[in-house]
Every structure is written in C-alpha cells, then in structure tokens.
Amino acid sequence: MSLLSQIIQFLFTGLTIGSIYAMVGLGFNIIYNATGIINFAQGEFVMLGGMVMVWLTTAFNLPLPAGFLLSVLIVTCIGAAFERLAIFPLKKPPVLILIIITLAGSIIFKGAAMLLWGKQTYSLPHFSGEEPLHLLGATILPQALWIIGILMAVVALLAFFFNFTIPGKAMRACSVNPVAASLVGINVKRIVLLSFAMSAGIGAAAGIAFTPIVLMEFDRGALLGLKGFCAAVLGGLGNGTGAVIAGLLIGVLESFGAGFISSEYKDAIALGVLLIVLLVRPSGLMGSREAARLKEF
Amino acid sequence: MAFRRHLPIMLFGCAAAVLPLALKDPYYLGILVFIGIFSIATMGLNLLMGYAGQISLGHAAFYALGAYATGILTAKYNVHFLPALAAAIIVTAGIAYVIGMACLRLKGHYLAVATLAAGEIVFICLNASVGFTGGPSGLAGIPSIEIGGFSFDSDFKFYYLVWAVFILLFILTANIINSRTGRALRCLHSSEVAAAAMGINVTTLKVQIFVLSAVYAALAGVLYGHSVTFISPQASDLMFSVKLLTMIVVGGMGHLWGGVLGAALLTLLPEALSAFHDYELIIYGSILLVIVMFLPGGLMRGFETLYVTILKKVRGRG
Numbered sequence: 001m002s003l004l005s006q007i008i009q010f011l012f013t014g015l016t017i018g019s020i021y022a023m024v025g026l027g028f029n030i031i032y033n034a035t036g037i038i039n040f041a042q043g044e045f046v047m048l049g050g051m052v053m054v055w056l057t058t059a060f061n062l063p064l065p066a067g068f069l070l071s072v073l074i075v076t077c078i079g080a081a082f083e084r085l086a087i088f089p090l091k092k093p094p095v096l097i098l099i100i101i102t103l104a105g106s107i108i109f110k111g112a113a114m115l116l117w118g119k120q121t122y123s124l125p126h127f128s129g130e131e132p133l134h135l136l137g138a139t140i141l142p143q144a145l146w147i148i149g150i151l152m153a154v155v156a157l158l159a160f161f162f163n164f165t166i167p168g169k170a171m172r173a174c175s176v177n178p179v180a181a182s183l184v185g186i187n188v189k190r191i192v193l194l195s196f197a198m199s200a201g202i203g204a205a206a207g208i209a210f211t212p213i214v215l216m217e218f219d220r221g222a223l224l225g226l227k228g229f230c231a232a233v234l235g236g237l238g239n240g241t242g243a244v245i246a247g248l249l250i251g252v253l254e255s256f257g258a259g260f261i262s263s264e265y266k267d268a269i270a271l272g273v274l275l276i277v278l279l280v281r282p283s284g285l286m287g288s289r290e291a292a293r294l295k296e297f
Numbered sequence: 298m299a300f301r302r303h304l305p306i307m308l309f310g311c312a313a314a315v316l317p318l319a320l321k322d323p324y325y326l327g328i329l330v331f332i333g334i335f336s337i338a339t340m341g342l343n344l345l346m347g348y349a350g351q352i353s354l355g356h357a358a359f360y361a362l363g364a365y366a367t368g369i370l371t372a373k374y375n376v377h378f379l380p381a382l383a384a385a386i387i388v389t390a391g392i393a394y395v396i397g398m399a400c401l402r403l404k405g406h407y408l409a410v411a412t413l414a415a416g417e418i419v420f421i422c423l424n425a426s427v428g429f430t431g432g433p434s435g436l437a438g439i440p441s442i443e444i445g446g447f448s449f450d451s452d453f454k455f456y457y458l459v460w461a462v463f464i465l466l467f468i469l470t471a472n473i474i475n476s477r478t479g480r481a482l483r484c485l486h487s488s489e490v491a492a493a494a495m496g497i498n499v500t501t502l503k504v505q506i507f508v509l510s511a512v513y514a515a516l517a518g519v520l521y522g523h524s525v526t527f528i529s530p531q532a533s534d535l536m537f538s539v540k541l542l543t544m545i546v547v548g549g550m551g552h553l554w555g556g557v558l559g560a561a562l563l564t565l566l567p568e569a570l571s572a573f574h575d576y577e578l579i580i581y582g583s584i585l586l587v588i589v590m591f592l593p594g595g596l597m598r599g600f601e602t603l604y605v606t607i608l609k610k611v612r613g614r615g
Contacts, residue, residue: 038406095405104585111578264425271414
C-alpha cells in the first residue's frame with residue numbers, strides 16, 4: 001500500500017471513529033448547557049443503544065429502520081427516567097454529589113446490561129452490505145459513510161432544533177441563565193428532562209451505527225464516554241460546533257497514532273490530549289476564555 | 298488530651314490484637330487482612346475527598362503502582378523489601394505529584410475527569426508494557442514481605458502487619474486532621490476563596506494532600522500485592538477507584554472511622570452473598586446512588602444523628 005492510500009485509509013477510519021466521539025461530545029454539551037452537569041453515564045447510552053438494537057433485531061426480527069427508531073426511543077426513555085429518578089429529586093446538590101450520582105448511574109447501566117445480555121460481544125449486520133468502496137487504493141466500508149452521514153443528520157437536526165423551535169430556543173436561554181429563563185416562563189425542570197432524553201437518544205444513535213464495525217459489549221461505555229468528553233472539552237465545553245470538529249480531530253489523531261506509532265497506546269492518545277487541553281487551555285479550542293473563567297468547573 | 302483523642306483507636310488496636318486468637322478459621326483471617334488493606338487505601342482517599350473536598354477517580358492507579366513497584370523489584374530483581382518499599386513510595390509520590398500539579402488547578406467536574414483520565418492512562422500503560430509488568434495476564438510470584446530476616450509468610454503474621462500499619466497511619470491521620478493543616482483542609486472544603494483569603498496556599502495544600510493520599514493507596518497496594526503474591530492491571534481500573542469511593546461514601550465522607558466501616562461492609566458483602574459476582578456492578582451502583590441521595594453523610598453520620606435524636610427523646614420524656 002502506498003503512503004498516500006495509507007493516509008487516506010487512516011483519515012477515513014479516523015473520521016468514522018471521530019464521528020462517534022463527536023456525537024458523544026454533543027450529548028455531553030446538551031446536558032452541560034442545560035444543567036452544568038457532566039454526565040458520567042453518557043458513554044453508557046452509546047453502549048445501551050447498540051445492545052438494545054442487537055436485542056430487538058435478533059429477538060424480534062425487526063427490520064433495520066424500525067429497530068433503529070425503536071432502540072433510539074427506548075434509550076431516550078431510559079435517559080429521561082434516569083433524570084427523573086436520580087437528578088430531579090435533589091435540591092441544589094453540590095458538584096461532588098452530582099459526580100457520584102451520574103457515576104453510580106453509569107455503573108448501574110453497565111451492570112444491568114451485563115445481567116441482561118451477559119459478557120459476550122455482539123455484532124450487527126452492516127446497514128447496506130459489506131462490499132467496500134475503493135478510493136485511491138484505500139478501502140472504505142459503506143458503514144463508515146453511514147456513520148458520518150448520521151453525524152451530519154444529527155448536527156442538522158440539532159441546528160434546526162436550537163434555532164427554529166421554541167423548546168430549542170428555551171434550552172439555549174437556560175444555558176445562558178436558568179434564573180432569567182424561568183422568569184420569562186420557561187419550565188427549567190422540563191428543559192433539564194429534555195436535555196437528558198436528547199443526549200441519550202443521540203448517544204444511542206451513535207452506538208447503533210458503530211456496532212456493525214467494532215462490535216458491542218457491556219463494558220464499552222466508559223472509554224467511549226471518556227473520549228466523547230475529550231471531544232467536548234477540546235472543542236470548548238458547551239460549544240456544539242467545537243465538539244463536532246474536535247471529535248473528528250481526535251478520531252483522526254487516534255487513527256494516525258495507531259497506524260504510525262503504536263496501536264496499544266492508541267487509547268492513551270485521546271486521554272493525553274484531554275489532559276493537555278485541561279492544563280493549557282481549559283476553555284478549549286473554540287470556547288472563549290472570558291466565559292470559561294466565569295463558569296463553575 | 299492527646300490520650301483521650303486516641304482512646305478509641307487504642308481500644309480498637311487491643312481488640313484487633315486479640316481477635317485472631319479467637320478466630321480458628323483462616324478464611325476469616327484472610328478477609329480481615331483485606332479489610333485492613335482497603336481501610337488504609339480509603340483513609341488516604343477520605344483525607345482527600347472528605348476533608349479537602351477534592352474528588353479523585355484515579356486512586357486505583359496509585360494502588361496498582363505501589364503493588365507493581367515492590368512486586369517487580371522483589372520478584373524480578375531480588376531487591377530486599379524495605380528498599381523496594383522506599384522506591385515504591387518515591388515513585389508513586391513522584392507520579393502523584395506530577396498528576397496533582399496538573400489536575401488540582403482544576404475544580405469539581407474537571408478534576409474528576411482529569412484524575413479519571415490519568416488513572417486510565419496508567420491502566421493502559423500497565424497493560425501495554427508486557428515485558429516489564431507482564432501485561433494483561435499480570436505479575437505473579439511476588440515473594441512475601443521480609444523485614445530484617447523476619448518473614449511475614451502466613452495470614453496470621455500478615456494480619457498483624459496490616460493492622461499495625463493501619464493503626465500507625467490512623468494516628469498519623471488523626472493528628473493531621475486535628476492540626477493546623479487539618480483545619481486548613483476543612484476550610485478549603487467549604488470555600489477555596491475564603492481559604493486563600495485566610496492566607497492558606499490553596500494549590501500547595503491540595504497537591505500535598507493529594508500526594509499523601511496517593512502514598513496511602515500505594516502502601517495498601519504494596520500490602521495487597523505481597524499478600525496475594527499476584528497483581529494484574531485490573532487493580533488499576535476505574536471500577537476499583539469506584540469501589541474505594543463507594544466505601545468512603547457508604548461509611549461517611551469526612552469521618553475517619555467511616556472509611557473503615559465502609560471498607561469492612563463492602564468487603565464482607567461479596568462474601569455474604571454467594572450470587573454476588575453477577576450482580577456486583579448493579580449492587581455497587583445502587584448502594585452508591587441510594588446513599589448519596591438519601592444519606593449524603595454516610596452511615597457514620599446517620600448513626601450520630603440517630604443517637605442524638607434518641608438521646609433527645611429519652612431526655613425529653615425524662
């Protein structure tokens with residue numbers, strides 16, 4: 001394989017994984033903007049999406065589109081239920097408590113998945129065949145295009161939601177100032193519920209699209225979540241565009257690192273990037289420093 | 298004054314000293330050794346979380362680093378235990394210092410994620426450097442601890458070693474908490490700005506306490522490695538950090554005995570429930586969630602509140 005085709009190969013692999021990180025990062029941002037919480041259970045939604053989809057398609061023989069929609073719906077409900085049961089009942093909890101709660105939630109999801117589906121890995125059929133496309137000597141799976149396409153669809157839907165719908169605008173208002181938002185008649189508690197449901201749904205979509213390529217098992221969530229968080233922080237926490245660009249960037253970086261340096265340490269690359277960003281520029285690439293200084297980290 | 302303050306731990310020490318003589322079954326002795334080891338690790342983490350109010354989701358990394366350091370030195374290079382121990386403490390403290398300098402400028406959520414990422418990097422490195430650590434299959438054949446020709450080669454001897462270390466560290470920790478530093482830590486917990494305004498060097502203090510708690514974890518790791526003669530990267534994964542955290546939360550954050558109570562309960566729980574292994578994750582998650590939501594002070598504070606309420610009722614009636 002020539003160097004050029006290698007580079008194209010790594011680039012596409014990176015963009016594919018990066019799309020997943022970007023979607024997880026978007027999920028982090030939606031909850032963070034509405035509540036100021038970093039949801040440690042975010043990665044578990046990705047895992048749940050993949051697992052529920054496997055379960056629906058194998059146990060009930062659901063066709064792909066129906067299975068996709070139903071899985072996203074189920075995980076969305078799980079996200080909403082989590083908010084109602086664990087976050088909603090608390091009045092103004094300190095950060096330490098919130099961290100422990102979402103962490104506990106992530107362990108419960110993981111444990112439940114292990115009980116329901118065991119410890120084995122599951123696969124899904126590719127959305128549209130496994131016949132690879134060839135581009136300058138590099139092979140690209142159609143599934144990779146699906147994943148990138150789903151990311152673009154999610155971004156388009158979110159852009160529409162935040163700019164042209166009332167709940168979307170209300171959510172933006174909450175992220176600027178929850179007290180002022182409630183003064184103009186926005187039900188902040190409901191926006192928080194909506195944010196958990198939405199980010200669970202986005203995570204689930206990412207998980208379903210990702211499963212055919214990488215397989216899925218009960219303990220995949222934590223690392224995916226952590227890398228999605230890397231994307232959110234690198235892009236500037238709370239900044240949607242930033243998360244997408246940063247997610248793709250981390251994916252590409254990881255793919256080139258695995259290809260040219262060492263595949264064993266590839267997981268450490270994203271985490272190293274995270275640590276460096278947190279130390280050098282906690283506001284991220286696209287976040288403003290002034291705004292970051294005002295936030296309660 | 299000092300004597301009264303240390304009275305509970307002295308009584309506890311006496312009880313711990315006679316307990317093995319009453320226990321015939323070596324199985325229970327083994328469990329008590331583990332409770333001691335986890336109590337040491339949680340004591341350090343409690344100092345950081347309960348008193349200084351800083352969260353760490355990467356403490357398992359220090360635990361594993363301690364175990365690996367003395368394990369590799371004694372098993373592979375035939376170094377004596379005490380120099381190996383010194384090396385383990387220096388290495389872990391050094392790494393903790395670097396991580397602490399880096400992470401403790403951050404607060405709340407960011408600190409949690411940064412320590413989590415640091416711990417995960419250690420986990421990946423322990424897995425990947427196969428030649429040195431044995432990789433995912435772990436490091437076997439760690440010899441028993443030998444100090445000055447005396448070998449702690451049975452559970453019985455090891456029990457006394459672990460609990461002696463525990464009691465020494467407990468007295469040390471209690472002294473720290475009741476000193477000027479301890480008051481500074483509690484001040485830091487309530488408000489960093491206020492602490493800084495009172496002339497406390499916030500960053501230095503946070504890093505110092507982080508390094509100290511990492512050393513506690515490393516000591517526990519060393520004891521663990523030599524007691525089971527085996528260590529694998531599993532000991533440094535996120536789940537173990539969460540277990541330590543759960544022990545503290547259950548027992549009571551910011552309560553020295555709370556960590557011991559939590560360590561004891563969560564070590565006994567899997568032994569009591571035979572089907573525990575399948576439900577391990579769900580049980581840990583649920584305990585953590587329920588305690589944090591309904592009893593944020595943990596069991597120790599819960600007992601105290603209960604005691605005070607009963608006392609009031611009894612007095613009110615009388």
